[in-house]
Every structure is written in structure tokens, then in C-alpha cells.
Amino acid sequence: MKTQTIDRAALARWRNAIFAAFAVGGLALSTWGPRLPALRADLDLDTGGIGVLLAGITVGSVVGLLSSTPLLTRFGARRAVPGAMLVIAAAVTIIGVGSTVLHSVPVVAVGFVVAGFAIGTLDVMINVDGAGIERAAGRTLMPLMHAAWSAGAAVGAGIGAGCAALGINPATQFTAEAFLMAALALFAATAIPGGPREEQTGTAAELSRGERFRVWLRGWADWRLLTIGLVMLGAELGEGSANNWLTLAASDGHGQSPSIAALFFTAFAIGETTARVLGGPVVDRLGRVRTVQITSLLGVLGVVLFILAGHPVVMLVAVLLWAIGVSMGFPLGMSAAADSGPNPAARVSIVATLGYFANLAGPPAVGFLAQITSLLTAFWLLALFFLIAALAAGALRPRTTTR
Numbered sequence: 001m002k003t004q005t006i007d008r009a010a011l012a013r014w015r016n017a018i019f020a021a022f023a024v025g026g027l028a029l030s031t032w033g034p035r036l037p038a039l040r041a042d043l044d045l046d047t048g049g050i051g052v053l054l055a056g057i058t059v060g061s062v063v064g065l066l067s068s069t070p071l072l073t074r075f076g077a078r079r080a081v082p083g084a085m086l087v088i089a090a091a092v093t094i095i096g097v098g099s100t101v102l103h104s105v106p107v108v109a110v111g112f113v114v115a116g117f118a119i120g121t122l123d124v125m126i127n128v129d130g131a132g133i134e135r136a137a138g139r140t141l142m143p144l145m146h147a148a149w150s151a152g153a154a155v156g157a158g159i160g161a162g163c164a165a166l167g168i169n170p171a172t173q174f175t176a177e178a179f180l181m182a183a184l185a186l187f188a189a190t191a192i193p194g195g196p197r198e199e200q201t202g203t204a205a206e207l208s209r210g211e212r213f214r215v216w217l218r219g220w221a222d223w224r225l226l227t228i229g230l231v232m233l234g235a236e237l238g239e240g241s242a243n244n245w246l247t248l249a250a251s252d253g254h255g256q257s258p259s260i261a262a263l264f265f266t267a268f269a270i271g272e273t274t275a276r277v278l279g280g281p282v283v284d285r286l287g288r289v290r291t292v293q294i295t296s297l298l299g300v301l302g303v304v305l306f307i308l309a310g311h312p313v314v315m316l317v318a319v320l321l322w323a324i325g326v327s328m329g330f331p332l333g334m335s336a337a338a339d340s341g342p343n344p345a346a347r348v349s350i351v352a353t354l355g356y357f358a359n360l361a362g363p364p365a366v367g368f369l370a371q372i373t374s375l376l377t378a379f380w381l382l383a384l385f386f387l388i389a390a391l392a393a394g395a396l397r398p399r400t401t402t403r
Contacts, residue, residue: 010193011133011136011137013190013191014129014133014136014191014192014193015133015137015141016191017081017187017188017190017191017192018081018126018129018130018133018145018188018192019144019145019148020148020184020187020188021081021085021122021125021126021184021188022126022130022145022146022148022149022152023148023149023151023152023155023184024085024088024122024152024181024184024185025088025119025122025123025126025149025152026148026149026150026151026152026153026154026155026156026269027152027153027155027156027177027180027181028088028092028115028119028152028156028181029119029153029156029240029243030152030153030154030155030156030157030160030243030265030269031092031095031156031160031173031174031177032095032170032174032244033156033157033160033243033244033246033247033265034156034157034160034161034164034247034261034262034265034266035160035163035164035170035173036050036244036245036247036248037164037247037248037251037258037261038099038100038164038169038170038258039095039099039108039170040248042099042100042103042170043099043103043104043105043108044103045105046371047248047252047367047370047371047375048367048368048370048371049105050248050367051363051364051366051367051368051370051371052364052367053105053108053109053112054112054244054363054364054367055364056109056110056112056113056116057112057113057115057116057119057363058116058357058361058364059113059116060112060113060114060115060116060117060118060119060120061116061117061119061120061356061357062120062357063116063117063120064116064117064118064119064120064121064122064123064124065120065121065123065124065353065356065357067117067121068120068121068123068124068125069124071121071125072124072125072128076194077125077128077129077192077193078189078192078193078194079189080121080125081122081125081126081129081188081192082185082186082188082189082192083185084118084119084121084122084125085118085122085181085182085184085185085188086181086182086185087114087117087118088115088118088119088122088181089178089179089181089182089185090114090178091111091112091114091115091118092111092115092174092175092177092178092181093111093174093175093178094107094108094110094111094114095108095111095112095115095170095174096170096171096172096173096174096175096178097171097174097175098110098111099170099171100169100170100171100172101171120356123352123356124352124353124356126145127334127352129192130142130145142331142334142335143276143277143279143280143283143328143331143332144276144277144280145331146276146330146331147273147276147277150269150272150273150276150327151273153243153269153272153273154266154269154270154272154273156177156269157262157265157266157268157269158266158269159173159177160173160262160265160266161259161262161263161265161266164258164259164262165259165262220350222340222347224340224395225337225340225347225350225351226354227392227394227395228333228336228337228340228351228392228395228396229333229350229351229354229355230354230388230389230392230395231292231296231329231333231389231392231393231395231396232329232330232333232334232351232352232354232355232358232389233354233355233358233385233389234296234299234329234358234385234386234387234388234389234390234392235296235299235325235326235327235328235329235330235333235355235386235389236326236329236330236355236356236358236362237358237362237381237382237385238299238303238322238325238326238382238385238386239272239326239330240358240361240362240363241362241363241366241379241382242265242268242319242322242323242326243265243363244363244366244367245363245366245367245370245375245378245379246261246264246265246268246319247261247262247264247265248261248375249306249375249376249379250264250265250315252375253374253375253376254309254310254315254376255310256312256315260312264315264316264319267316267319267320267323268319268320268322268323269323270323271319271320271322271323271324271327272323272324272326272327275295275323275324275327275328276327276328276331279291279327279328283328283332287397288332288335288336288393288396288397288398289393289394289396289397290393291328291332292328292329292332292389292390292393292396293390293393295324295325295327295328295329296325296329296386296387296389296390296393297325297386297387297390298321298324298325299321299322299324299325299326299382299383299386299389300325300383300386300387300390301318301321302317302318302319302320302321302322302323302324302325303318303322303325303379303380303382303383303386304318304383305317305318305321306318306319306322306376306379307376307377307379307380307383325386329355329389330355332396333351333355333396334351334352336395336396336397336398337350337351339398365381366378366379366381366382369381
């Protein structure tokens with residue numbers, strides 16, 4: 001079924017299913033972030049040990065990113081997307097039970113690797129289907145889709161903060177969230193249309209596997225595309241580090257209680273979601289380049305304030321600025337990649353890989369740096385990459401050449 005022939009009701013169901021899938025991705029990545037102090041205590045690890053565990057997410061995500069296209073081709077979005085969501089639910093349960101009930105580092109490590117694999121796979125699949133929905137609807141929806149991811153993160157952060165305040169253990173929390181993810185997966189399975197997508201037909205489908213790989217590989221030599229990826233890397237490094245280290249930085253670095261630290265994480269997720277929901281008119285008025293330049297510089301300011309400030313009110317302002325800083329780089333980078341040259345699907349895949357890898361590879365890197373210095377000192381790396389993103393934002397300028 002080609003996207004342009006889908007009726008309005010079916011398109012709405014498809015759109016809502018992909019919104020739900022984006023929300024599950026955000027919910028999953030925020031599940032363990034607010035509970036890292038509890039996980040660290042349950043597993044009797046130091047900050048460096050937690051960083052090693054989080055590296056399992058990166059390992060799994062790299063395999064997931066590479067596996068997503070074959071899985072999507074083999075099973076189709078209707079089965080592959082809900083399947084990835086169900087695997088995420090299972091992995092989250094493994095992490096919770098492995099930490100609280102079994103107190104087993106290897107079990108939790110397996111859970112993180114599986115979670116990374118499923119989240120990486122899901123992220124590519126839903127961005128591909130999201131682009132198809134935009135074409136079918138004839139309007140821009142990608143920022144709202146990524147806002148759904150942020151909304152899922154906000155919900156997950158709120159759940160984590162509430163559970164931390166009430167003393168609910170991670171196993172109970174993670175299992176309950178897994179049931180929610182499974183329910184959304186079942187909804188997606190009934191709403192995502194079957195059959196090949198428009199981008200899976202025509203010339204691209206006629207290429208052999210080796211030819212498709214060579215086309216994809218040539219995209220990595222495109223300097224403009226790599227510069228767009230650099231913008232997304234800066235934003236996603238800031239987001240991934242906040243998802244995983246913000247609570248520990250607030251508690252260890254600034255002496256806040258675990259429940260208050262979790263509330264800062266919740267404020268971050270809400271701030272990012274709000275910025276994405278309201279960002280469309282700003283982009284229409286200022287353009288992609290100026291929007292990303294402004295938000296990235298606000299991100300620099302937010303991270304620096306968070307490092308230096310100790311007062312809770314200043315920390316809250318810093319967290320909100322930090323959230324604005326990460327809000328627009330990924331969705332606007334996806335849009336810029338799509339119109340940066342021929343073969344838009346391959347170009348989107350490349351920059352998504354760069355951005356998503358930064359989201360997952362950044363937290364372990366920050367953890368290793370924190371082991372040498374301190375967590376707050378390690379955050380200077382985020383400010384540096386926010387500044388790099390602002391300087392590279394010119395690559396997001398729309399092409400002026402005619403087709």
C-alpha cells in the first residue's frame with residue numbers, strides 16, 4: 001500500500017500509532033535515568049561501574065541501528081515496530097528485576113544491551129514511517145513526533161520521581177511501565193498499515209543489497225550531511241547525558257535529595273517537550289539555522305549555570321535552558337538532511353545514526369570522564385558540543401538550487 005493512497009481515517013490511526021511508538025522510545029530511555037541512585041545502591045557500584053553498564057545500551061543500539069533496515073524489509077513496519085516495542089518492555093523488566101530482586105550486574109547488563117538494541121531499531125523504523133506519514137499528510141509533523149518522544153520521557157521522569165519519593169523499588173516501577181509499553185505495542189500493531197511503503201518501491205527496490213550499501217556508504221563522504229550530523233550530535237549528546245546523569249549530578253554534585261534530583265529531571269523532560277511543541281512557529285519565523293543557533297547557545301548557558309550554581313532556583317532555570325538547547329537539533333536536522341540532496345531516505349538514515357549514537361554513546365563517555373574528575377566537571381564537554389552545534393548550524397540552511 002503506497003502512502004499517497006491511504007484514506008484519512010487510516011492515516012490518522014497510522015499517525016497516532018507512530019506517535020505512540022515515539023512516546024515508548026522516550027519512556028524507555030527515561031525509565032532508569034531517575035532511578036540511577038537506587039540502581040547504583042542495589043548493585044553496589046560506583047559511578048564508573050554505572051558508566052560501564054550504560055555502555056551496554058550503546059553496544060546494543062549500534063547493532064540495532066545496523067539491523068533495523070533488514071528487519072523492516074523482512075517483517076514490514078506493521079510487525080517490526082510493535083515487535084521492537086515489546087522487546088523494549090521485556091528488557092526494562094529484566095533491568096528492574098535484575099537490580100532489585102537478583103542484585104545481579106550481569107543480568108542488568110544483558111537488559112541494557114537488549115534495551116539498546118530494541119530502542120536503536122525502533123528509532124530508525126519510526127523515523128522512516130514518520131517521513132512516510134508526512135508525505136501522505138502533506139504537512140510537517142516530525143517535530144510533533146519528536147515531541148511525543150519527549151512527552152514519553154516526561155511521563156517516565158514523573159513516574160521515576162514519584163516512585164523515588166514514595167520508596168517504590170525499581171523492579172515494581174519498571175515492570176509496571178513495561179505493561180504500559182506492551183499495551184501501546186498492541187495498539188500500534190492494529191493501526192500501522194501493512195504492505196510496502198512508497199520508499200520501498202521503484203528504483204531503490206531494484207538495487208541489489210550491495211548496491212544499496214554502496215549508496216548508503218557514499219553518503220558518509222558528504223561534508224554537508226556530516227556537518228548536519230555534527231549539529232545533531234551536539235544536541236543528542238546533551239539530551240542523552242541529561243537522561244542518564246542529571247539526577248546523579250544534582251544529588252552528588254549539588255547535594256540535593258534523590259526525590260528533588262528526580263524532579264529536576266522531570267523539569268528537563270517537560271521543558272524539552274514544550275519547546276518542541278511550540279517550536280514550529282519559531283522555526284517558520286526565524287528559519288532552521290537561526291533557531292538552532294539560538295537554542296544551542298541557550299544550551300551552553302544552561303549547562304554552565306548548572307555546573308556553577310548551587311541554589312535550587314538557579315539550577316531549575318539552568319535545567320530548562322539546557323532542555324531548550326537540546327530540543328530542536330534532532331528534528332530540524334532530520335528535515336535538513338531530507339532536502340540536502342538526492343536519496344533523502346539514505347541521508348536521513350545517516351544523520352539519525354550520528355545523532356542517536358551520540359545520545360547513547362555520550363553518557364558512558366561522560367561517566368568515564370567523571371570517574372577521572374567529577375560529574376559536574378565532565379559536563380563541560382556538553383557545553384563544548386553545544387557551542388560546536390551552534391557554529392555548524394549553517395549546514396541546516398535549505399538548498400537554493402533547483403531540481
